[in-house]
Amino acid sequence: MDTEELRDVAGGISEWARRVRELRTEEGYQILTHNDRSDLKPGQYLLLTPKPEPAFERAISKETRAFVLDRNGFTCQMCGAVAGEPHPYDDTRKTRLHIGHVIDKSMGGSDDPANLRAICSVCNEGAANLTADRPSSQKLLAQVRRATATDQREVLRWLLRKFPQELDSKR
Structure with a gap:
């Protein structure tokens, strides 16, 4: 399924991309993108099974997300890329920000705002529990x-x- 088909299925709703993310994260549908499988192109999606898996609880509230993004100036704290602008290290796509942990949860980190930072999708793909030092x-x-x-x-x-x-x- 590609972007145009999703837009049609969504009835022309402009927020269909957000709805796909909600279906993945909040309702447990296994929808894959090019970030998950190299054979998919940007804008292509694959629904693995029509039956959703148990959805996980969103640990970081929308309010905390908004606070962290605002505190970090809507800027990736690893590379400095700004949300919505062309990415400085991958000019094929615009910068999308996520919320990442400074100390990963797998290493004992918490969801406290002091342990959260804005991180772009490019840095998030290769972060693997790394923290870049800020330049002096x-x-x-x-x-x-x-x-x-x-x-x-x-x-x-x-x-x-x-x-x-x-x-x-x-x-």
Whole structure:
């Protein structure tokens, strides 16, 4: 089944992709995508069996998800990709964010917001309980200095949008 067929089955509902995720996670249907099987292309889905398995309980509430995404600035905490923008390491798709554990549950981590972070689907695919160290300001400045003047100006514009109160307090 592909995206067009799903859209037709859903009666043209624009939120059909969210509904597919709900069918997988909340109702227990085994719906596979290209992330699950390499023979499927993006936008193709495979229903393994029409009988759902017992659904798992969503451990992280919608409120906690929203809090973590907002706290992390809707930015992947491993690679810095921003939700909805083209992914910097995989420009074939836009960045989709998930909620990941800093210390995985299999290693004793909890669902407490302090142990959760926004992580993009590209990093999440290869995370395997890894935590990337955040670069120091010295390393970041070295990278910015190496960038072109145009890119440095773009970084400045982004920083001014992110921290407008800093500019106001200097005046």
